[in-house]
Amino acid sequence: QVQLVESGGGLVQPGGSLRLSCAASGNRFVFYAMGWYRQAPGKQRELVASIRSSDITEYADSVKGRFTISRDNAKNTVYLQMNSLKPEDTAVYYCYARRGAVDWGQGTQVTVSS
Secondary structure (H helix, E strand, O other), rough: OEEEEEHHHHHHEOOOOOEEEEEEEOOHHHHOOOEEEOOOOHHHHEEEEEOOOOOOOOOOOOOOOOEEEEEEEOOOOEEEOOOOOHHHHHEEEEEEEEEOOOEEEEOOEEEEEE
């Protein structure tokens, strides 16, 4: 089991940027697929971005060209750089780690509003 701690959420104006971080416990981080989901009020949780142990990345169509996922295996951390934020990006963002089973972080709120 991996413990995940997210940080970096907050309130930002439309067009602004935020960088989310997700720090993982353990010493096998490099083998995990990592990613971010989000859940807006009244909506289902949706996959935002993922990065495999091979560094192959995938993005939801709604964030392509605006969000970038990356990982630093030396720091056991995955990042989500979010640029050109829109009000519809408002949600709780959850980090996950997958290697067979899936572990989840506690979530961090991102609010995009003027």
